[in-house]
Structures are given as structure tokens and as C-alpha cells.
Amino acid sequence: MVIAYSKCSNFSSARQVFDEIPHKSVFSYTVLIVGATENGFHRDGFGYFVEMLRCDVSPDEYALSAAAQACVGVDDVSLFEMVHAQVLLRGFSSHTFVDTSLLSVYAKLGRIRDSCKVFNSMESRNEVSWNAMISGFVSNGFYSEAYVSFLRMMEEGIRPNVPCFISVSKAIGKLGDVEKGRYVSSVALEMGMQSNVHVGTALIDMFARSGCVAEARSVFESSFSGCGVSLPWNAMLSGYTMAGEGGEAMLMFLRMCQNDVKRDVYT
Secondary structure, three states: OHHHHHHOOOHHHHHHHHHOOOOOOHHHHHHHHHHHHHOOOHHHHHHHHHHHHHOOOOOOHHHHHHHHHHHHHHOOHHHHHHHHHHHHHOOOOOOHHHHHHHHHHHHHOOOHHHHHHHHHHOOOOOHHHHHHHHHHHHHOOOHHHHHHHHHHHHHOOOOOOHHHHHHHHHHHHHHOOHHHHHHHHHHHHHOOOOOOHHHHHHHHHHHHHOOOHHHHHHHHHHHOOOOOOHHHHHHHHHHHHHOOOHHHHHHHHHHHHHOOOOOOOOO
16 A cells, blocks of 8 residues: 555555554565655655664665665765664675765766775676666766676676667767767667667667768668658758758658657657
């Protein structure tokens, strides 16, 4: 019921139901913290974490992760450092799921060096932790580091997934490095992911931002010329517009209309 009310954006009722639970477990507290955060009550979410500790309910990896996410909305590094201290005190510092949450939140709070420290100290890293690190580099403007991390990830035998390709493509678009873009595109093609609408759109945007609209068009024609989803079409329209090729942009728009592709506000 707490989850249901939270998902229905009725958090006051969720809290009332929670208060009626006779024996509150770590799971019920975690649900409350997540519900508060999802409804925008970030400081309250952190407060419920403190309340849980005061009630001698020991947090598990999910409760610690939920508390960490609440700190992002509060935008308070000092509160998050308290959560990190709890992670260390309670022996979760070698837990991949918790460490990934920590490095992700440090990056979101602009503390990329601390994010790197957590990442480099991890005993094992999976695709989620690599994605979090690459995304963190991109969101903080460290585009070259994001690309290097992408290479390191593959060297460790971790297969890039959709979010990873989207992040590294954005980084390369910011760098404007066509050669790096060609390599990432070849990896996506080799793995059969270039035809994924989100990956393909990211690659089109990457090439367009790198000043190579012809290669962006090549990706589009090879995978999305018959696509009924607006994302890759919009990316091509934007690419032509950025390149100053208004005529090509209008031709693409007309073709989009002829193919009955649904237009949206971005189109």
C-alpha cells in the first residue's frame, strides 16, 4: 500500500499507511525513502533514513542506495558523506551495488574525483558500474576520460549496453572527434546494436556534432530509413540544421511526412 500510494503521487497517504505498520522492517523503511524521493521530498527521504537508524533498524544495501539517491535531490554533499560513512561502518564498502550507487551520486553532486576513488577501489565492476562512471565523466565535462573508460571497459571484457553507447557517443560529439566516433560506431555495428533506435540516434547525433553529417546520414540510411519512430529522423534534421544545410533538412522533413512518421515538438 505504501508503494501503491507513492506511485499514485499520494505520498501523505503512503506515510499514514507506513505509520500504521506495527513492526517496521528495513524493507518498509526503504520503500518509504524511495517513495519520498520519487515524489520530490528528498530531504524527508533522508530524514526517514535517519529515523530508521534511530529506531535501531539496520540498513541493507538497498536502504543505503535509496538514502544516497535522496541526497542527490537535496544537493548536499555533507549529508551524502554521512551515508558513505554508514556504508563503511556497516561493512558494505566492497559491495558492487552499493559502490555503484556511491560513485554515481558523487558524480551527480559534481564530486568526480571522489567518484573515481570509489570506482578504483571496487573489487569487482560490472556493466552498471562502468556505465555510471562513464556517465559521470560526461555529465561533469570529462569527455576524453569517458572515452578512455569505454576502451578500458571493453579491455576487461565488459560488453557495452545501450546506456553506455549513448553516453560515450555524447562524449565524442562534444569532443568533435570523428575517428573516435567511427570506432564507437564500428563496435556498435559489430555487436548488432547500431539498429537500436536509441543507440543509432546517439550515433547520428555524434557524427553530426563532429561535423560529419555524411556519416550521420550513412547510419540513418543503413538502419532507420524505414523507421516509424521520430528519434533518428529528428537527429538527422538537427544535424543538417547545425551544418547549415537547411535545404537537406527540409527534404528530410518532407520525406518524414511522406513516410507517415509521427512528428513531435522537436521535429
